Amino acid sequence: MKLMICIMENYYANEVEKQxxxxxxxxTELASTGGFLRKGSTTFLFGVEEKDIEELRKSLQDACLHVEKQKGRKRSVANRYTSFIIPASPALVPLLQT
Incomplete structure (x- = not known):
């Protein structure tokens, strides 16, 4: 089990969550503010199996591209999102499966 932390501008967040x-x-979705990606960011926490990581990455990219097709790309945004993958402790696995 892995934990993916994904930080993105609010511009993309609703569509990403929906898709x-x-x-x-x-x-889990957290509204976040700070110096990392500035104001108006959303942080998503995903519990994901190793085999599903690439599918999750592809789904994130597709959702962001869908927003850009509908609304257009914001010029001030260099990246759609930033993500980190962290190994989850084996002790957490039973908690996540309930």
């Missing part, structure tokens, strides 16, 4: 929930990914 990934539809695809069956479970997540």
């Amino acid at each position: 990934l929930k539809y695809k069956g990914f479970r997540m």
Whole structure:
């Protein structure tokens, strides 16, 4: 089990949440502010199996591209999102499966 932390501008957050929930990914969403990606960011926490990481990355990219097709790309944004993958402790696995 891995924990993916994904930080993105609020511009993308609603569509990402909607599309990934539809695809069956479970997540926790946190409104975040600070110096990392400045104001107006959303942080998603995903519990994901190793075999599903690439599918999650592809789904994130597709959702962001969908937003850009609908609304257009914001000029001030250099990246759509930043993500980190962290190994989850084996002690957490039973908690996540309940």
